[in-house]
Amino acid sequence: MASTTAVRAALKSQRIETPSWAYGNSGTRFKVFAQQGVPRDPFEKVADAARVHAFTGIAPSVSLHIPWDRVDDYAALAEHADAHGVTVGAINSNVFQDDDYMLGSVTNPDPRIRRKATDHLLACVDVMDATGSRDLKLWFSDGTNYPGQDDIRARQDRLAEALAQVYARLGGDQRMILEYKFFEPAFYTTDVPDWGTAYAHCLKLGERAKVVVDTGHHAPGTNIEFIVALLLREDRLGAFDFNSRFYADDDLMVGAADPFQLFRIMHEVVRGGGLDAGTEVAFMLDQCHNIEPRIPGQIRSVMNVQEATAKALLVDAEALEAAQRAGDVLGANAVLMDAYNTDVRPLLADLRGELGLAPDPMAAYAASGHAERIRAERVGGAQAGWGA
Ligand code: LRH
Ligand code: MN
Numbered sequence: 448m449a450s451t452t453a454v455r456a457a458l459k460s461q462r463i464e465t466p467s468w469a470y471g472n473s474g475t476r477f478k479v480f481a482q483q484g485v486p487r488d489p490f491e492k493v494a495d496a497a498r499v500h501a502f503t504g505i506a507p508s509v510s511l512h513i514p515w516d517r518v519d520d521y522a523a524l525a526e527h528a529d530a531h532g533v534t535v536g537a538i539n540s541n542v543f544q545d546d547d548y549m550l551g552s553v554t555n556p557d558p559r560i561r562r563k564a565t566d567h568l569l570a571c572v573d574v575m576d577a578t579g580s581r582d583l584k585l586w587f588s589d590g591t592n593y594p595g596q597d598d599i600r601a602r603q604d605r606l607a608e609a610l611a612q613v614y615a616r617l618g619g620d621q622r623m624i625l626e627y628k629f630f631e632p633a634f635y636t637t638d639v640p641d642w643g644t645a646y647a648h649c650l651k652l653g654e655r656a657k658v659v660v661d662t663g664h665h666a667p668g669t670n671i672e673f674i675v676a677l678l679l680r681e682d683r684l685g686a687f688d689f690n691s692r693f694y695a696d697d698d699l700m701v702g703a704a705d706p707f708q709l710f711r712i713m714h715e716v717v718r719g720g721g722l723d724a725g726t727e728v729a730f731m732l733d734q735c736h737n738i739e740p741r742i743p744g745q746i747r748s749v750m751n752v753q754e755a756t757a758k759a760l761l762v763d764a765e766a767l768e769a770a771q772r773a774g775d776v777l778g779a780n781a782v783l784m785d786a787y788n789t790d791v792r793p794l795l796a797d798l799r800g801e802l803g804l805a806p807d808p809m810a811a812y813a814a815s816g817h818a819e820r821i822r823a824e825r826v827g828g829a830q831a832g833w834g835a
Contacts, residue, residue: 569616
């Protein structure tokens with residue numbers, strides 16, 4: 448059994464990155480509901496991310512999305528983040544919102560459009576140089592809607608060519624993390640549909656190409672923790688995009704739809720060394736708060752990951768291994784369920800005290816008056832959203 452000291456140390460060193468786009472307006476094709484107090488620019492988004500860190504103590508970085516977070520001076524944005532006690536994390540490319548990309552971006556039959564898309568990915572590396580970011584996060588909406596629309600193999604060749612050009616541009620400790628998704632917006636083929644396709648491309652590229660597991664990007668019934676265990680074993684798990692879903696890519700708060708799945712995932716992360724000091728795994732949120740207030744939504748999400756992590760750290764690993772080795776099916780399952788059924792909230796409340804934080808971040812944020820302040824201050828201007 449891990450000592451309480453070790454569990455507390457691991458929880459104190461946990462780091463969760465929040466996404467800038469979660470602070471803006473988001474929705475579905477039916478409606479994007481605006482909310483008062485929403486940021487109007489990347490500087491205000493970063494300031495909101497800093498509030499989440501101020502109340503949770505474990506969310507010290509914010510990932511950006513280009514061009515949603517385009518600014519004239521990215522170094523100035525990084526300095527602004529630093530002044531607010533956070534750093535700029537992963538840089539997300541966006542080759543899914545331009546008319547030219549209707550038939551694909553880096554996989555498009557037209558070489559001129561492939562060039563344009565690859566140049567955007569390269570420009571995102573320039574942003575990383577300015578912000579000091581380590582990770583270039585790539586997600587491609589590329590795919591087809593009808594059988595025969597394009598050649599599946601040729602599209603993989605085009606994708607591989609673009610990824611190789613971008614990989615060659617990476618410097619220092621910069622990494623490329625490739626995200627997969629089994630469908631949407633394409634409805635017949637998606638060019639990076641699953642972990643295997645992402646993994647195969649990463650193997651060809653090199654050590655600094657790793658896979659992103661977005662927990663909303665799998666076919667219903669997929670055992671995501673198996674994929675996590677395998678990618679950790681292969682040292683190719685680069686990052687998580689945490690969220691939860693009841694049906695498709697719902698992008699709901701992580702742990703809200705299926706807290707037991709999140710626990711099982713974090714159990715494999717702990718077992719696979721993904722939380723060890725110096726871990727290479729980036730833990731990021733990727734969510735859309737379509738109807739709920741954004742900053743409290745992010746605080747609650749960070750707490751959900753923290754609670755699942757605390758339960759996973761409380762698994763009695765020796766007892767589990769002994770039961771597994773003995774073929775004691777019910778005994779082994781019981782060890783895991785004991786940890787999952789442990790109420791870790793008192794432990795986390797006490798830990799926050801040790802970090803100089805209020806025991807209940809949600810209550811503390813509500814009492815801070817910040818929500819009222821930004822509603823009063825942020826009048827006028829264009830609210831941020833999924834538009835460039
Ligand atoms: C695609 C995705 C990707 C981001 C976007 C905001 O569904 O998960 O990670 O670029 O959401
Ligand atoms: Mn994602």
